[in-house]
Amino acid sequence: xxxxxxxxxxxxxxxxxxxxxxxxxxxxxxxxxxxxxxxxxxxxxxxxxxxxxxxxxxxxxxxxxxxxxxxxxxxxxxxxxxxxxxxxxxxxxxxxxxxxxxxxxxxxxxxxxxxxxxxxxxxxxxxxxxxxxxxxxxxxxxxxxxxxxxxxxxxxxxxxxxxxxxxxxxxxxxxxxxxxxxxxxxxxxxxxxxxxxxxxxxxxxxxxxxxxxxxxxxxxxxxxxxxxxxxxxxxxxxxxxxxxxxxxxxxxxxxxxxxxxxxxxxxxxxxxxxxxxxxxxxxxxxxxxxxxxxxxxxxxxxxxxxxxxxxxxxxxxxxxxxxxxxxxxxxxxxxxxxxxxxxxxxxxxxxxxxxxxxxxxxxxxxxxxxxxxxxxxx
Numbered sequence: 001x002x003x004x005x006x007x008x009x010x011x012x013x014x015x016x017x018x019x020x021x022x023x024x025x026x027x028x029x030x031x032x033x034x035x036x037x038x039x040x041x042x043x044x045x046x047x048x049x050x051x052x053x054x055x056x057x058x059x060x061x062x063x064x065x066x067x068x069x070x071x072x073x074x075x076x077x078x079x080x081x082x083x084x085x086x087x088x089x090x091x092x093x094x095x096x097x098x099x100x101x102x103x104x105x106x107x108x109x110x111x112x113x114x115x116x117x118x119x120x121x122x123x124x125x126x127x128x129x130x131x132x133x134x135x136x137x138x139x140x141x142x143x144x145x146x147x148x149x150x151x152x153x154x155x156x157x158x159x160x161x162x163x164x165x166x167x168x169x170x171x172x173x174x175x176x177x178x179x180x181x182x183x184x185x186x187x188x189x190x191x192x193x194x195x196x197x198x199x200x201x202x203x204x205x206x207x208x209x210x211x212x213x214x215x216x217x218x219x220x221x222x223x224x225x226x227x228x229x230x231x232x233x234x235x236x237x238x239x240x241x242x243x244x245x246x247x248x249x250x251x252x253x254x255x256x257x258x259x260x261x262x263x264x265x266x267x268x269x270x271x272x273x274x275x276x277x278x279x280x281x282x283x284x285x286x287x288x289x290x291x292x293x294x295x296x297x298x299x300x301x302x303x304x305x306x307x308x309x310x311x312x313x314x315x316x317x318x319x320x321x322x323x324x325x326x327x328x329x330x331x332x333x334x335x336x337x338x339x340x341x342x343x344x345x346x347x348x349x350x351x352x353x354x355x356x357x358x359x360x361x362x363x364x365x366x367x368x369x370x371x372x373x374x375x376x377x378x
Contacts, residue, residue, distance in 0.1 A: 003029040013090070136211025137204050139329055146322045149194075149201040150315055156194040157311035159187040164304045167297070194311070198318075205321070206235045209248060212328065216255040242277050246270040249324065262327045269320035276313035283307045 003012050003019060007027030012019065019029050163183045166175060210228050217224045226248065234244040249266055253259040286303035 001032045003032055006030055013088075135214065136208045142204055142208055142325065143322075145197075145201045145204050146318060146325070149197050149318050150322075152190075152194040152197045153311050153315040153318065156187075156190040157308050157315065159183075159190040160304050160308035160311065163187050164301060164308065167301050167304070191307075198314070201318070202236070205325075206232060208325075209235070209245075209252070213248065213252050213255075216252060220255065239277065239281075242270075242274050246273075252328070256328070258327070262324065265320065265324050265327055269317065269324050272313065272320055273317040276310065276317045279306065279310040279313050283310045 001014055001018070003014055004010070005012070005022035005025065005027045006029070008022060008025045010022060010024055012022070012029065014029075014032075018032060021027070022029055163186075166180070166183050169175065170180070210224075210231050213224050213226075213231075214228075231248060235241045235248070246266060246269070250259065250263075253262045253266065283303065283306040286299075286306055289299065289303075
């Protein structure tokens with residue numbers, strides 16, 4: 001049902017409710033009627049009242065009523081539509097739900113054997129992690145070597161502390177030569193074993209760093225800007241490795257997106273490692289001086305204390321390196337895998353046929369906010 005505004009001439013589709021006021025300009029809505037086109041006013045207007053036709057006057061062909069859509073002659077009293085307009089039948093209320101008609105499912109499938117097909121899952125992340133573990137050393141090996149290195153450095157530090165204690169005792173009591181020789185041999189052997197194990201651990205950690213960097217850059221579709229030979233060279237040269245190896249670790253954390261979480265452990269490890277390198281260099285210089293220039297008891301005791309402090313700092317540096325390693329390996333949140341499963345349609349409430357009496361009619365306003373329900377024109 002369409003009503004025309006008497007002021008602005010807007011045609012409003014009011015469905016099955018007659019309205020009084022125009023939502024646009026507030027003018028009066030005319031009564032529902034068949035609209036005609038008025039060229040003088042330039043807007044739709046109501047048809048004039050029909051004039052009394054002379055009796056038995058045959059209508060002209062242009063004034064004959066249009067046939068009904070069903071092909072039957074129009075009934076008496078049916079209003080005529082102006083050219084270019086047509087009646088639109090609208091159902092009151094919300095549109096009906098669309099029914100989904102499903103075809104027949106057919107017979108239940110039967111298989112002589114258990115089917116081998118199904119929902120296959122391909123986890124590329126797991127394959128990448130497997131390749132990374134295959135290229136680099138296994139995590140269990142790295143953890144074991146770090147623990148063994150810490151134990152060896154602790155034993156070496158204890159040997160030098162014990163040697164210093166025996167030197168203090170020897171100031172007042174003469175020690176047995178076997179005890180003195182055993183203390184010296186124990187310190188030397190512990191130092192050699194600690195240095196060998198530390199060297200093996202450094203090689204394993206460099207292998208892990210190269211493999212981890214390659215996997216991280218390949219995951220982002222890039223290549224490592226530093227070649228493996230360059231990383232090996234700058235990580236094995238004493239003194240230079242203190243400057244470049246932590247930088248490589250920081251680059252790795254940046255690529256993996258964990259720099260905010262690992263910046264502090266890496267910086268602390270870098271500082272302790274630098275102090276350990278300085279003390280180790282000082283102890284080497286002291287050993288050379290004691291051996292060749294000032295072979296006195298006081299210089300020997302001072303050098304022994306310096307070596308013990310150097311081993312303790314090395315132990316702290318390895319412990320912090322283990323913490324950094326666990327920060328990388330113990331956070332698999334960056335490599336999450338998604339599993340897609342099939343979810344059935346939600347069976348909330350049963351479908352109701354359109355137009356049923358049980359279905360409540362929503363109270364939808366006739367005129368939508370910001371939209372003008374104008375009539376359809378052809």
